[in-house]
Amino acid sequence: MSPFLLLLRLRLMEVFRVRFTGFFFLGLPLLFFALVGVIFSSGHPFAHRRVVMVATAADENRSSEMLVAMARFTEIRVERAATHEAAMGKLRAQIVNAVVEPLSDGSGYRLIVGGFDELFGRGLVTALPGHVELAVAPLERWGFVHYAFAGMLVFCVAISGLFGMGYNMVRYRQNLFLRKLSTTRLSKSTFVAAQIAGRGIWSLVQVLLLLALAHLLFSLPLSLVAALWTLGLTVLGLCAFLGIGFLLACFIRTEGLIYDAISSIAWPIVLLSEFFFPADELPSPLRFAAAALPSTQLVRLLRAVLLYGETDVASLLPGIAIILVWIVMTFTMGRFFFRWND
Amino acid sequence: MGFGDQDALLLKVVIAAARLTKRFGSVVALENVSFQIEGPQLICILGPNGAGKTTLLDLLEGLSQPDAGEIRLFGTPLSARRYPRERVGVVLQKEFILDGITVGEYAELFATIQGVKGAQQILSQARLQDRAKTPLSKISNGESQRLFIAAAAVHHPELLFLDEPTAHLDPGAKLEVGRLLTEMSSEHTVVMTTHDLREADTLSDHVLFLVDGKLKAEGAPATLIDSIPPAARGHGTLEEAFFHFCAARLTARGDIEPVRP
Missing domain, CATH: 3.40.50 (Rossmann fold)
Known part of the structure; x- marks a missing residue:
């Protein structure tokens, strides 16, 4: 067999060597397309x-x-x-x-x-x-940009949280950093807390930059109270996604697989979490699923404080509670399943 | 060997392993391994590739649990949840290298994790004071091994485990690392694995011969050499003792392989 054919065979077989990779490569696009079909089964999101x-x-x-x-x-x-x-x-x-x-x-x-x-x-x-x-x-020219801004912010937070914890944990396990730490007196909670704090600080910087850009370039109305709420809610949402990333890293062992897993989570998040259109345009089972997502709740909370002038804690509390449930659930499960080394 | 009546004796012993067995599926990596080690001294676990050296070290380091048997460190039985990390230092066979981390940052990280202000001590013991700002990936294997060893010992552990610390080192670097380990063994109990018989002969105060997951012999090198029957004894080296006790031989490539009957 020629080197070309041998290399070709190796490349083709890579997809099947890990069962999940085969699924992500061949199965997931079909699932996504089916999901898109279900989501827009009643027409496009602005039909009504x-x-x-x-x-x-x-x-x-x-x-x-x-x-x-x-x-x-x-x-x-x-x-x-x-x-x-x-x-x-x-x-x-x-x-x-x-x-x-x-x-x-x-x-x-x-x-x-x-x-x-x-x-x-x-x-x-x-x-x-x-x-x-x-x-x-009279309507503001950038009105829909303001609406989409909250979605964009949450997408950044979700990706930052999932990759910040999920991908890094897997990388740290692969390059034996976790194994080495397991030979020291360092506690798991100190390590995880440092990861959360590190990613949290960068996410806050990211959010501040996005807020400044949205305010200066796209005239996003921004009061000090709304900005503070935005930062607080961002940290909360980030913790939920760090928790999901942490939980994924407890079960996934390779960088390639965690990358595929996060990508496959990101797509439904974009489609279901009201980034660009309200979830009440979705068929009813998906509507409930969407409402249970931390990303949907975070988008709604951010829009409430940024666009609708809402700062009453009582009205924001249900959304905050759902995000808190995600944080507690994922970190509790992660703490149980997390192992320093394989 | 059991522990029962020997508890009083165990108080003086650093490591006591009794009937350790570890399986990976159908493969028996360690079978019924028992030994006791006193400290401070330098102990070499010797054996060919696949003998079970790393598996044994993983068990002693608390990184995995035996399927059967018991380990006591400093007289206290180990369990999955209880390990005296503050009294133990570990250098793994493959140490991590984080992207862009410098020698100084590595030293600071491990000193801080171990709860001591010893970054400078690590650098000076590893003789890398002038390389603090150099990325860890840019220093030589010998230098990085010295750094890993100094960092593992920064909190002055009573027991230091090293998994093949001299593998992949050139003779000069091997000598330097050997010197560092000998120096450390005056204060710490140093347990290292190696398949380099000559190195073990030079460095060790006590050796364990491990082949196919079984402990074939253990003791001070001189004692083991003395116990070889005169007919089988040539120059009186640890190599001869190893081949005698383990029914092994050296291949043309310099590897150790068991002699199958």
Whole structure:
């Protein structure tokens, strides 16, 4: 056999030598395509017009009537917002097409649309019951960039966490650093804590740079409180992904395999975690799966503080709790399964 | 050998291994190995490749657990959760090299991990004071081995394990590392593996002959040499003792291989 053919055979067989590599190379693209098919089975993510209803507790009855009226139109998706600021934040981010809110004198409703949706607004005003005023709000040019920014931030945090802990742990195991440390009096928790702190500091620097760029170049509205919340939530989200990376590294032994595993996790995260479109466009089982992901919760929390002006701890707490569950779960399991050497 | 009544004696012993057995699947890497080592002195575990030297050292270092048998260090039985790390130093057969780490950083890392302010002590013992800023990957094998040994001993452990510390070294570097180990063995119990019989002859106070996972003989080199029958004794070297006890021979390539009946 010629050297060319021998080398070719070796290269071809590499895919099958490790069962997982074969799966990642041949099986995963098919799975991803199937997932994309399921995700977009109801059409593309912006196929529906989205309307947000400002529904405070005081206006509950009136809001309910309007919500029922809007629910008749299958071409629109209706969601609720607790405050005018939160609803307008979504309109400015161009992730909803219109805001409906009760007029303060109780005489009817105001329908607020962006400049691109004036015609849609005019049509909706005639279709809704009662007195509805139409208002056209000027929208920020970079509105959707602000929406996508949170997704971008979370993607960086997820990749940083997964690679920062998962890939590095596997590398440290392969180059025998962990084996060497196991011969010393160093405790596992000190080692893991140092890895978290090291990656955490770099992630904070990364987030600060991204925030500065988004603020200066894309006019992202940024208060000191929102910036501090962003940093805090980023650290929290990073810990969740470091935990997932840590857990992966407990079971995966080679750099190639951990790279494949992280890549295969990254794709569903991008598709399911509201980076570019809301998860309520997903079929219902996927919607619940998406809501359970730390990335989805982190995106929602970041948008709440950055775009919708939310700083009330109570309203942020459910999302924070889900991320905390991930942190506790992954690190507890990781601590149990982690071995310094094979 | 068992421990039972010998507890009083074990208090003076650094390592006591009783009926150690370790299997990897169907392969028996160590079979019923028992010995006792007192310190401080330099002990060589001798044997050809695949004899079970590294497996034995892994067990003694607490990096793996025996399938059967018991190990006591300083009189205390080892368990999966309990190992006297503060009293032991280890140089592995393959030491890690982190990307870009310098000699000085390595010294500082191990001094700090072991809870002592001894980075300079490591550098001076390894005679690398002027190479502190050199990347670890850029120094010679002999220099890096001296660094690993000095770092493993920075916290003044009573017991030092080294897995083939002189393998892949040129004769000069071998000599320097040997000198360092001899110097250390005056204060520490140094246990090293090697398949270099001449080196073991020069350095060791006590040797263990290991072949095919079995301990064939152990003792002071002079005692082992003296116990060779006069007919089999040539120049009275450790090499002859090893071949006698282990029914082994030296191949043309200089490797040791067992003589099969």
